[in-house]
Amino acid sequence: MKANRRKFLKTSLVLGTAGIGLLETGVANAEWNAADFAPNPFDAAMKQLLKGKTIIETDKIDLNIPEIAENGALVPVTVTSRIEGIQSIAIVVEQNPVPLAIQAELMPELDPFISARLKLASTSFVYAIAETEKVCYSVKKKVKVTIGGCGG
């Protein structure tokens, strides 16, 4: 146990030092992957997120989001899944400069449910992607933003 801890500390130190130069934000964080949240076009972001897994459209995920959002800076979203063995739920906004909004890794103690509030840059499709061990399930919904969502 102790040896493992040493090794972990050593590797994290090495990785951390290497990482600082690469990250724009300047803070190295072991879990947060800067590449996932890079300002990519939608296709590239999806590729990065799926990591080679196939994606299947399904109706077993409920994506609850208003069809018309008056204010794109605050759009409530709720994702509930009825699929067994969900490991993580991600929410991706197609038209945002950084499409991936959140990726939540949920342990089996939690129901496959998450609720959050998103920022939408403009009218866009919102995808909820539930990841199991082998495949990803997705569901999408269009949200119309009536005024600019980015405040600027």
Add this chain to the structure above:
Amino acid sequence: MSSIKIRTKRLDGNTQIRTLISHPMEHGRNKDKTTNKLIPAHFIQVLTVTHNGKTIATCNMGAGISKDPYFAFLLKGGKVGDVISIDWVDNLGNKDSEKHTVT
């Protein structure tokens, strides 16, 4: 005062965990209207939820989450006296954490 508020509610044998965090969540593309300079990015990167010391959710997020973020989770089971703690780390290295006991 802590930036995190946690509320829990027992629902049909499950426990709903709701949290509200006060954080600017700036994505770095907004301009300050008075100085006309870009406001630097400042957003939460990792949010962790633990239940009696065991991590139950790790959320990695970008600035696509709105200002003063709200999250809700649904814990299977859970009982009175369970300790839920939530902590976050942002891109500037700031941290905060808060504990809550289910009642």
